Amino acid sequence: MATQGFVPAAASSATAPFVTAKSGDGGRVAWVTLVTGDRALVRGSGTRADVVVDPAPRFGVTQFQQFSRGGDRYVLPGDAAGLVRAGVLDLELFNVTGLVRQGYDDAHSASVPLLVQYTKGRAAAGASKSAGATVRRLLPGVALMALDEKKATASQFWTQTLTVAGDGAAGSTGSGARRLSNGIGRVWLNGKVWANLDQSVPQVGAPAAWSRGLTGAGITVAVLDTGVDTDHPDLVGRVGPTKDFSGKGNVEDGNGHGTHVASTVGGVGAASQGAYKGVAPGARLAVGKVLDDTGFGTFDSVIAGMQWAAAESGAKVVNMSLGAGRSDGTDPVSVAVNELTRQHGTLFVISAGNSGVDEAVSSPAVADEALAVASVSKSDRLSDFSSRGPRIGDGALKPDVAAPGEDIVAARPANIPPLGEPVGDGYQRLNGTSMAAPHVAGAAALLAQQHPDWTAGRLKAALMSTAAEVTEVSPYAVGAGRVDVARATSQPVTALGSVSTYLPWPNQGVVKRQTLTWRNTGTAPVTLALAARLTRRDGEPAPVGLLSLAADTVTIPAGSDASVQVTITAQDKTAAGQYFGVLTARSSNGTVSTRTALSVYQEEEKYELTVNLIDRDGNAPTSSFALLVDLDRVENNHLVAHGEKIRVPRGRYALHGNISTHRDGQEPTVSLISHPELQLDRDAVQTLDARVGKPMSITTDNLAARGGEHSVGMVSKISDCSCTYSMYAELDARFGAVFAATVPGTSSTSFLFLQSRQAYEPRLELFAQTAQPFEVPALWVNESPPAGRGALPVVYGGAGTPEDLAKIDARGKLVLFQVPEGIAWEEILLRTAAIKDAGGEMAMVTLADPALAGLAGGENPMTDPALPTMVGVGPTVQRFVDVVKAESTQASYVSTPVPNLRYELAYGAEHQLNTDQVHQPKTRDLFAVRAAYHDNAVNAVHSVAAVPGFAETIGGGISWFLPVHAGRERTEYFTPGTWEMFEQAGPSNIAIERLRFEAGRYYDIAWNKAVAGPSLRGVVENVSNRPLAWRKDDAIDVILPMFADSAGRPRMPWTAVGDSGSISLYRNGQHAGTVPVPDTAVFEVPDAVADYRLVAEADRKVEWWPLSTKVTAVWTFRSSAADDGNALPMLTARFDPAVDLQNRAPVGGDFSFPVYVERQDKETVDVTAFTVDVSYDDGRTWRPAIVRAVRDHWKISVNHTATGFVSLRAKATDAEGNTVEQTVLRAYEIGGTAGRRGAF
Template sequence: MRRLKRPPGPVLLAAVLTFALVAPPGGAPAQAAPAGDPVSTPESRVTLITGDRVTSSTIDGRTSVRVEPAARDRTASFREFTRDGDTYVVPADAAGAVSSGLLDLELFNVTGLLRQGYDDAHTPTLPLLVQQDAAARVATPSGGTVRRELPDVGMTALDATKADVARFWGDLATGERARAAGAVRKVWLNGRVRANLDQSVPRIGAPTAWAAGLTGRGVRVAVLDTGIDTDHPDLVGKVEQSQDFSGKGTVEDGHGHGTHVASAVVGSGAASGGRNRGVAPDAGLAVGKVLDDYGSGSFDAIIAGMTWAAAETGAKVVNMSLGDGRPSDGTDPISAAVNTLTRDHGTLFVVAAGNSGADGSVSSPAAADAALAVGSVSKQDVPSPFSSRGPRDGDGAVKPEIAAPGEDVVAAMPSGVPPLGEPVGDAYQRLSGTSMAAPHVAGSAAILAQQHPDWTSGRLKDALVSSAVEVAGTGPFGVGAGRVDVARATATPVVATGAVSAFLPWPNRGAQEKRTATWHNSGAAPVTLALRADLPGAPDGLVALSASSVTVPAGGDASVELTVTAKDRPGTFPGVLTATSGSVTTRTALSVRQQEEMYHLSVTATDRNGDPVPADVARVTAQNLDTGRFTSVGAEPVRLPKGRYVVDGLIQTPRPGQEPSSTLISHPELVLDHDVTQVLDARDGKRFSAEPDNAAARGGSHEVGSHRKVTACDCTWSHTLSVDPRLEEVYGGTVPGTGSDGYAMAQVRRATEPVLELAADDGRRFDVKANWLDRAGPAESLALPVAHGGAGTPEDLARIDANGRLVVLELPANTGFDELGRRVAAVKAAGGRLVLLVFSTSGLVQLRSALPEPFALPTMYSMYSVTGTRFTAYARTAGATATYASNPLPEHRYELVYGVEKQVTADQVHRPRTSDLVEVTTAYHDNAAGEVRYNAAREFFGRWVGFGLTQPAAAQQERKEYFTPGRWQLMWSSAWRGLLTDTRELTVGGQHRIAWNKAVASPSLRGLTQTYVSEPPRPWAWRKDDVFDLSLPMHGDAVGRPRKLDVFPEMGMSGSISLYRGGTLVATVPEPDRATIPVPAQDDAYRLVVENHVASDRWPLSTTVSAEWTFRSSSAADAKALPLLTTRFDPAVDLRNRAPAGRLFSFPVHVERHDGAVPGVRPAVEVSYDDGRTWEQAGVRAAGDHWTATVRHPGSGYASLRATATAADGTSVRQTVLRAYQVGG
């Protein structure tokens, strides 16, 4: 069976610009399961272009992110916000580049990066598109490689290696090399796009055109899609040219979308006796496979395919049933390529508008000026609810310009490929989407081009649009001028301008704009047209015509002027200019956007010493509370729409000989209804501090953040910074006299012993702001002599005595990570004991490498810090010494979260006693010693506050941990053992105990999951739209927390999912835990068999987990959890997941479904001590709300467990775990 990996849901196809297809000791009591299972997603991590790494997870419907900053020359801060359901994290020092247009905001869309498979688990590079000035060639910044040159559109596709992306960004942002030599104008994310007939073809009048001999003969149409089945009867002999851009090597369609689209344009209908003919059955066909067999393609592949189609194939028309699914203003890279190629080659690009359905949702590349954007209607000319609507984002221009039938379109289905929609016989399938509408228009354009071979792409576009049939009860923003009618387009002698748009910028009262509408008459007699402009709901007098009629001479043109006069009411107003004369009618779609009020915002900033600070240095941002758009505010005033804004900045104040203090100050709700100069004064900030009564726990981190609730998106935007509490002071505040019920400021103090301490005495003792560069050194405390080793060159090291010393190396910030490793190795060869790298230039430092080996010596770094500079100078003095302490696995843990709402009027200094905190006994189970990671966040102000960098803890230990009271989300993670989460209400005086990673790891379907916060929570295994959507956590822990392991190659994970219906195999998917499998609507019995194997020393327990489930399901169970049973084992193992040997051993067994325990279902349990070759029956007895199994352990080895259970409704499970826990050892 072919591998199935398609998202479930309605088949609404209009490729989406990710470029992929859019388918609209005896029986100890079991540990109590946590109350309220959280809705969660597995933890995922992305690397931003700035080198910052962002880890994201969704918990209880809220996306939580934490940032691991790249090293900077200033305190890092980040703005987090939500737009259209996606979470963005923008570093403050990149906000200006986003606002100026240098950087694409989508580079910081964490949700989008994950959705497109650009997370760190799936790709080591960040794909970029760089636009350069004409005749310039991008000088590849450090860490970048060229993927594809796109000279026709002035772009280059680059892959920036994540292991070195900070240097890439440093070169781009500050390097003269990339700026001068490359003349970089903009950097986009090289995103991915997705792919977006019997009654539909007659509906648009194609048979009438055929009867006139107009079938597209002599005209070539290029279809850029998932490829084609060249052996399909309807397409045999049709392909004249083809090329693959997806990397597959052939244009074979392994998805199905491209074959369907191509046949809707040129299909012969041979497999249906001519019934399912395409619109232009005699047109030539060029096929560019720009989307892979999952319906997805990169921006650069799309643009390369467009260039080929326009410049090399001779295609007059190009169909693109694809898009990125996000509203575009027409300036994105693919839209820009459409405009350039249309201008240079005269090609008409016909593009699906998208399947978002909302107003203002037309996506790229349909948003391009030159594109003919196509919406969808039913065969009864009712606008399709899924069809993306205009106006275009930004200027309010008409988009889409036209519509065509896009619902239930029957067209060709490739052989051997699972259907995307409902099969119609063996050769066809029925699909819906603007992807299906676009080829109707592309075919119509081919027919027109046959009739008028001398017409330009612009004339063809105008002819189709202006001859469109009115769709009753709709405005232009849904269907443009109307539904395509190729019979009418080929019969009418008059062609009008297809669409006219006007934009009146503020201030616009009384302002006027002139536009022209033109009519061309190809007939032999003049035509006099009566004109009428209708803009329902627009202010009176908004649009005036220079004449009420126009006479168009035979073979000539005539024009009228439209005067657009701004009125008192801003907004976007659609309409139609109709011209009639007897049987001749033309329709011109109209749109006028009168811009809302705009005002200037200026910001002056002052530090705590009273000295002025430039606004750009203070990293001031303004974010609109109604639209979500944010702007960086620099030295010059910025022009913004009237509205409510949260304005904040991070102001640093110098302190002699010490690290500067940081002040985060906000205006929670600035009303911009006139020009405003806002003062941000750090002296208005109040001290934020939280320290436990344990002096040993002086390390860790201190985070302060401002949080603003936004009603429009039911979300919270945040601006946070994190500092070393030993060395840096933090202040926070609101502008005096301001406040908002929707505003809060919170601090998070994660207190532990310092992982690293470095100090010296140059006449006065001082601590050095330093961090580990690669990984922590061993636990030790030393006093060492210090030597300055220059830049670490052989000549520099030859001049010093490095033996047994801490050697300081001074290097520029953009030194490559691997080069740093070589310098450290040279220090070791010279006898050095430790290394401190001090980066002496501003910029970013890459903190990681693709290399698996650590540095030759424990290596610290100090980035352009006051104390680092001071220590560097001290290292040059004779007899310099330093004290150094490393503690890679701290013993203590305090999690302190405090907040203040509405406004900040007083210092927020907290000194909690340990007795005032909640004590939690935490057990870190693991089969091997080493490091695991933990994290936590407390619920405050409607969000989880506290997720920062994960902190290390020693495995195989039990310790006391302390929390401020409240509802907490707790996390445990390991690079090789996945992520576990737990939600707890922690109260002072309660008995709180939590165990992490406790054996046995086995399937758990408890609660719900969520891929993205924009999607509703769903069961782990459910039925949706006659598709089984399975995301199976096969390694939940003994408490029942679901867990999915990351499929690293080193894990050696393999497996399969097989589904049987009534004894017949439906599909086998070669994945260990994930599948989407279409099923028939009727009720039937199913058997689901899952095998999951891990072959790695890093995962010695639960090496094979398998399950066989039986159940019944039908379409009546749509959008419901599959009734799968699981058996959960909770033995009393020690911290190494070992049970006592040579004795009877009893342990709890639970029978559960996704919504909790299933009472009364008695499991049968077996045990094996030879990895499943032989099995022994275990004794099972009732024990309250669960069961207890008793086995006899041998002297050593591993216990494997097998359990079967059958519920009253007939559903059953047979579950096997090999090497469930260790016996003795």
């Protein structure tokens, strides 16, 4: 499992300022484009985030899984599942909440950052020449290439460059199975990295080593961090080679983290008269700036710095006070640590991380060869923030050692704000494992000076074995103990290696033996008494007999080695679990002492499950899979292929199978077969047989609405996290067939079945007019395809080459041509141009690779084909090709690029599924929604989607976003029930409303209607399960939707690319802080009651947003810590003028419209004063509008004497003294004719 991003591992500073300000999480609403080209709308964070998937174009069945792991939510497409399962494609590429957290959502990144391991030079060359990606960096030392995959062409890059059509690899689904392109060995997310003394230096024993003449002289220590202040007195003359990997152009530290770390390693203490001297003041420092001045970097920048440090800088030791998310050690940076250590003998000392929880040691500290460092206080107590082990995946012991990381005083750069508490003129106090690691790196330099011939492994072993005990703390938190370089450099005996034993189930009575060795470099033999102690992670002692020693003493001859055998004997199953401890070896006088870390994992009760899959013809499918889901433990889920055996802990499981069945000349069927709750208490075989599947379909009585996607899903609710695992299949309702069922006789309260259908006119209908006409699945390639209907003779044009075209008469015909795998899209465009030159009317290309359907529908931003061009793939298309080759054929087509109809239909079942689910609702029985789509641009195309309300219980679903012409009204139909409605108008600019529909009733809804402005109530979609603006502990925490529409629907994400602005807070008239974003902020404030003024300003100057170009709001209210958890009493004014579908009001005469004064914490508000001013010159001059109260709102009157734009300014006060003043420049336009529907 790969990691999620790197951090300088610094925890909070020792003291906090009076008030601090930072941007908030923004409600976690974001579009995320995946490496496959699929998009996910992510709302919320963590395992219960709501995710709606908008799939990339594919032929045949589109399949997805949604699940939770490690506190995040994942969306895994079926055509990537096999590659993830094979371990060659990073699962973190599909961690949608993790991608948002790292800033890789679409609002913040136009590309998907990848790290590609290449095995052949031509793979690197091919990827680097692709139009779909930009090479960020080549890392030949570790055979990696950093690529930025352009999101606009992600589907194309995925199918043409990164992968090719597979061969039914286990774990991938249907015709979409993929394999990595030749020469590509593995693909990871290029994740983010971010940055994770006077008592502390003596604490690790440095002065004693100095007294022996050891200062690190002659040793180079590389510091990979945010750079250094090269002019700091403590570092002048100590810095050797430097190199920037952050893009800044130099290594000067604009953050402060790197300078602090570097001076802890080797600062001379000149600015403090030696008080804050580093551990190895004689060492030379090589500085690699791998993190930018904000403290962030990427995997590739860190790996590049590591490669330079190990191969070019001359460093014997490398300090990396940075980290990413937890990892099992297979992420690219951890792999690079191991590889570079083996290549160059470099010791990498790496901070463990600052999560403060178990099983959370971060990458790359989890690497086998890394010396991972935890943090302790100056009294040798475990720091609360220090990340604990063991390593996820295999339970290996990490971290390896500990060192002081609390209240560490070290150098601070001049002329930048301090990260922590300033100490004197040139220092600051910081906390974190970032501060602990450089103590160990300095200690390693002292030891390396003493033993210049020692390898990295020998240095690591010596520092671990001579560590001091950290009392009352398990080794899984501090490893062997706190580093003691005084002992490491003085005693002649070192313990080599450690004990890490795995006892797989069944294991009672199983015996494993391991030999431990001690090395004596002294001139006299040394006898040591041995004692071992193991405890569970909960502190309980290990059962007697689990670990024993062959001897209770060992004598190591001078200049030689001696060994003792350790025996591990598995006990009964009640002893299952992980044990950690230390083997101590002490001389009688205590002058020699070593510590060896111990780790034993007696596996819990596990059983083998064999999974068999059978298709509807009774055969074993070649490219189908099952998802095994632990119903009680969130982390335990597995993709399983037909015939595969898998060992899992005893417990309750669901097994969901996705089985494809081939059909000659037709699209394959898909069958979702589930055992909803399998009790696994012995070895078992479970068969999922597609032949028990029941037909699934949804159709309407409107024959024109025969197009659209049909989606089915199996869902399991997980008790451990109140979250769900789901598996979906989606296909064009016109082709293929869907079957589903639970295994006969089974049921579970954890099981849900969902079925939905979007029905509309097909965007393209193509029929082969043969003796038995049949429909051919095809998509337009053109971004703006023709609309209408027609019929053409069809001719087969071979591969579309000039030689093939010379053999046919293309004039006035549809030319059908086939291209083999590996043909670049640019070449296909050239062939369509040749068809046009030959007189062809239309073209259709058929592809060897089904996933190249991603090139259709405007997904390819390069030049459109020279003539209307379709694309098709699959068995039905091959049947069409065969017919055209064999006989003269006509084809008819109907093209509706933007459908006019819309039906959203959904049904579900619980516990079990054993009957047909064939639904044929009549239009009159559905709920009718009269929808109006507003937009200032006459020809704008919006997109819409809907998710049935019961999908809320499963964390989202699949929904295609359908195009709709703006500036029009239409009636849309829904099955009764609750729906979440999505409407996107402009890039990443989406509005959401949850509605409940009842059969036979109508509902009016207006999307994207002016006036856009602040809304904290209205129709607010808030996934944070908290008020948008609230008092939380000692913070004013606000999310400010500044561009909500006239109904109060915020557009999400709260801001769009190109937005600018700020939020400022004033407390009792004093400025408390400002953040440079207009949508979210968190201000830490004192507990006492105070008067607050919150000022927000948002500017949106982009071509697609001509109205509400500048929105400001000033709120006043009172708050104290007593209001914890409550919404702030903030008012807003919501304007709702009767504008036309272009958001224009009529010109001439008086114009009146309602205004609603709302307060987020109350249904009604007692307004004591309300005024509105109007401006016709973009706010340069203002005049009062006529305002009068009307029942639950206010009505204002203005005068429209000329065309132009109207700006509005409202001021309101309520009975409690809360106020708001909000201003919207260019609120709406004058110049239209508002109709009757305009005000709804």
